Amino acid sequence: MAELNADPLRPRPVDDALNPARRYGESTEANYAGATSFLRRPYARSAEGFDVAVWGVPLDTSVSNRPGTRFGPRAIREASTVNVGDPAYPFGFDIFSDMAVADTGDCSLDYGRVELMPAAIEAQAAERIATGAHLVTLGGDHFLTYPVLKALVARLGRPVALVQFDAHQDTWDDDGSRIDHGTLITRAVRDGLIVPERSIQIGIRTHAPQDYGIAIVDGLLAGEMGSMAVASRILGHVEDTPTYVSFDIDCLDPAFAPGTGTPVPAGVSSAWAISCLRRLGALDLKGFDVVEVSPPYDHAGITALAGVSMAQIYLGLLAERKRAGLSIGV
Numbered sequence: 001m002a003e004l005n006a007d008p009l010r011p012r013p014v015d016d017a018l019n020p021a022r023r024y025g026e027s028t029e030a031n032y033a034g035a036t037s038f039l040r041r042p043y044a045r046s047a048e049g050f051d052v053a054v055w056g057v058p059l060d061t062s063v064s065n066r067p068g069t070r071f072g073p074r075a076i077r078e079a080s081t082v083n084v085g086d087p088a089y090p091f092g093f094d095i096f097s098d099m100a101v102a103d104t105g106d107c108s109l110d111y112g113r114v115e116l117m118p119a120a121i122e123a124q125a126a127e128r129i130a131t132g133a134h135l136v137t138l139g140g141d142h143f144l145t146y147p148v149l150k151a152l153v154a155r156l157g158r159p160v161a162l163v164q165f166d167a168h169q170d171t172w173d174d175d176g177s178r179i180d181h182g183t184l185i186t187r188a189v190r191d192g193l194i195v196p197e198r199s200i201q202i203g204i205r206t207h208a209p210q211d212y213g214i215a216i217v218d219g220l221l222a223g224e225m226g227s228m229a230v231a232s233r234i235l236g237h238v239e240d241t242p243t244y245v246s247f248d249i250d251c252l253d254p255a256f257a258p259g260t261g262t263p264v265p266a267g268v269s270s271a272w273a274i275s276c277l278r279r280l281g282a283l284d285l286k287g288f289d290v291v292e293v294s295p296p297y298d299h300a301g302i303t304a305l306a307g308v309s310m311a312q313i314y315l316g317l318l319a320e321r322k323r324a325g326l327s328i329g330v
Contacts, residue, residue: 044102047133057140072293079304095319122147139291161198165251203251231279259298
């Protein structure tokens with residue numbers, strides 16, 4: 001729990017997120033008050049000097065069903081205030097004690113120039129990555145993964161393995177110019193951004209015309225295998241390839257994530273997903289996003305809170321790597 005103030009007549013100030021000198025440590029602010037940066041991390045215009053840059057991409061121009069994901073980053077940030085003040089579960093330590101994480105705001109997009117959005121996302125992701133910071137993205141519809149991958153691969157100088165938690169393969173046909181959350185994997189494969197033979201999709205519950213050689217553990221099989229077995233399969237499949245993790249919230253069953261554009265029954269639970277993600281720390285992690293949170297269809301904020309949990313687990317994996325003396329920069 002948050003520390004009690006020794007002098008109740010002189011309460012400690014709120015809005016730690018607005019303190020430019022702050023870098024480390026959990027916030028002890030009340031969950032219901034203060035600036036709603038992601039997990040109360042300090043706001044920063046630049047990722048310079050930080051280990052991790054969190055940002056939002058408020059995008060829903062490429063959805064094929066229900067819109068609303070442009071409000072996802074804001075909802076995730078607000079929900080994240082519930083998860084501060086205690087050592088992060090299941091890690092049991094302050095994941096920010098040695099890892100400087102900034103909330104670097106949102107991607108700036110001109111809603112009237114949809115055709116320019118991919119380049120804008122790529123350029124603004126590249127600015128953050130150029131500082132050496134590890135990028136964690138709050139979405140926003142799933143198309144955003146494509147320009148973020150372009151920026152990351154340009155920085156790394158090599159393609160990455162993709163670990164994708166999703167109800168959909170996102171491998172529909174694309175002529176190379178679509179802005180579509182159902183074709184981004186097709187684009188990523190054709191552009192050489194990912195290594196198909198080292199990539200894997202978890203929780204798939206629909207059929208698409210192509211798999212491009214990407215391994216699939218479908219939704220029913222994921223449940224039957226269990227989270228530990230699926231995590232082991234991911235680790236064995238990806239091996240030591242630099243890895244980007246993309247978590248589409250519709251990987252979860254609609255009972256756990258109703259607030260999404262294209263919900264599909266027979267998904268995994270939040271507990272299953274947390275358990276699986278928690279076991280992926282041995283991967284050579286290079287970036288993460290959580291996408292497709294659509295607040296207009298949410299109930300009691302449970303979808304946004306699930307999105308927070310997935311991002312927090314990923315940050316915990318990075319914190320463990322840094323405590324072990326491993327690099328988390330890109």
